[in-house]
Amino acid sequence: MTSTPIPQNKLNPDSERTHWVLLPGNARRQYASLVEKQAQLLSSSEASPYNxxxxxxxxxxxxxxxxxxxxxxxxxxxxxxxxxxxxxxxxxxxxxxxxxxxxxxxxxxxxxxxxxxxxxxxxxxxxxxxxxxxxxxxxxxxxxxxxxxxxxxxLGITTYQSFSAAENVVPRPPALCQGCGHRDVYDALNRVAGEYADARIFGDIGCYTLGALPPFRAIDSCVDMGASITMAKGAADAGVHPAIAVIGDSTFTHSGMTGLLDAVNDNARITIIISDNLTTAMTGGQDSAGTNKFEAICLGLGVDPEHVKVVVPLPKNMEEITRIIREEIEYDGVSVIIPRRECIQTLNRKLRKKRAQE
Missing domain, CATH: 3.40.50.920 (Rossmann fold)
Incomplete structure (x- = not known):
């Protein structure tokens, strides 16, 4: 801690391109340089005030x-x-x-x-x-x-006695918010997937991953950002039908687009659901880079315009949503369904702010 701000370091870019253009010859020299630095790094560590x-x-x-x-x-x-x-x-x-x-x-x-x-x-x-x-x-x-x-x-130190939770405490497992559009998406998916013996639904990273838990138990995997689409493609290539990917709007722009491009290039028989709640909900409601652009992005990546569908996930639209899912599952190629409805938490915050200003 200092009493005055420390001045920002001046920009001092490395002008030696071979340090950053890692062609094989340069990479070997950089590795040799790294090995040579180890003794200096060890000496610095021995003298470090932080150790x-x-x-x-x-x-x-x-x-x-x-x-x-x-x-x-x-x-x-x-x-x-x-x-x-x-x-x-x-x-x-x-x-x-x-x-x-x-x-x-x-x-x-x-x-x-x-x-x-x-x-x-x-x-x-x-x-x-x-x-x-x-x-x-x-x-x-x-x-x-x-x-x-x-x-x-x-260390052999006697610690304080701990107490277990009372048996009558009601468990409160994480769950999708009441009124969340993802709930309607999973409800529709379960209705349609239940009509097939070997349906597989591959999930992704986001609050919608909670669809793996009761009462929906709707997704079969969640590995890393973007994996839903590539895993669905791999399953389809292996003969799984239907192979469905569920990915959120922000995760799709983060690392889902390359998987979609690969699926289009191979004309994989998969259905991708981009569940668009118009925000990056799980991490605080930041703007999503693809908001209002997903249809154009999918078309630009080569998805047939006839098989990019937008629905509003609400109980009153359940018949329409399930019909579209059935149709797109049977399409022999890549189809994209975009259920779009604002995150219920973001909407509530907007409404509270509006009422406070009135």
């Missing part, structure tokens, strides 16, 4: 802590217990500091969230004869996030 040691003269157990796990360690007041702690904040690992800490302790506990990467590196550094404890040994939970209590237990 901080809270030292004691000697102890049975020392701690190497990274990231948020360091806060959990310090919350347990290891200084009062005579436990030295090395905070690692810069990589590569400060090998000399770790070896010095290990020399005064009988064992090291490695506290890190996520995968036990640092624990594995320290095991390799100190050798099989030295005791390194952590997630791999079961001293800390192998799965899930660490907590102050789990770290304290690994």
């Amino acid at each position: 901080k040691l809270h030292d004691v003269e000697s102890a049975k157990v020392g701690v190497v802590a990274c990231g948020i796990a360091y806060n959990y360690v310090m919350e347990n007041c290891p200084a009062k217990l005579g436990i030295p702690v090395l905070k690692v904040s810069q990589y590569p690992l400060p090998e000399a500091a770790i070896k010095a800490l290990a020399a005064k302790c009988d064992a090291l506990l490695v506290a890190e969230d996520g995968q036990p990467v640092v624990e594995e590196q320290i095991k390799a550094l100190l050798g099989a004869d030295y005791t390194v404890r952590g997630r791999l040994t079961g001293d800390l939970p192998r799965m899930g996030e660490l907590t102050p209590d789990s770290v304290g237990a690994a």
Whole structure:
């Protein structure tokens, strides 16, 4: 923290193009340069003020802590217990500091969230004869996030008694909002998909992924952004019918368009539902780059104009929506259905703002 703002660094672009044009010859030289830098990076890490040691003269157990796990360690007041702690904040690992800490302790506990990467590196550094404890040994939970209590237990500190939730607490699993257009889309999809023995519906990343949960249980997969379309195409190529992709408006503009282009190029027999709620709802209601452009985008990517359909997902339109889904499923090519209705949360915010201004 400084009392005055730090001036912004001046723009200093690298004018050596071979550093950025990674043709094979340049890439080999850049890799050699990276290898040469390792000794300098290690030296910098050893001297870094961000790799901080809270030292004691000697102890049975020392701690190497990274990231948020360091806060959990310090919350347990290891200084009062005579436990030295090395905070690692810069990589590569400060090998000399770790070896010095290990020399005064009988064992090291490695506290890190996520995968036990640092624990594995320290095991390799100190050798099989030295005791390194952590997630791999079961001293800390192998799965899930660490907590102050789990770290304290690994340090041999008695933690506060925890209490389980009462049995009569009603579970509140996540669900699509009441009044959400996605609900009507899944209702229609389930009605039509139920008419086929082997229908597969591939989902994507967004609040509409909740369609995988009760009461709809409508989608069979959700892997990453854009995967719905490419997985549906792969399934169709393997003979699955109907193969349906459900993707949101913002996810489609993020990474769905290339999958659609590929499907069009191969004339895949798939139906793509771009569920358009006119916003990026899951992350706060930001504008979506494709709003009011999806029909043009699909046409530009080569979808037959006769098979780009727009519907309004409302219960009163259920007969029309199910009819269109049936028709497009039977089309021997790529079809796109765009159910369009504003996110109910965004709409409510607009209405509240309007009433406040009146």
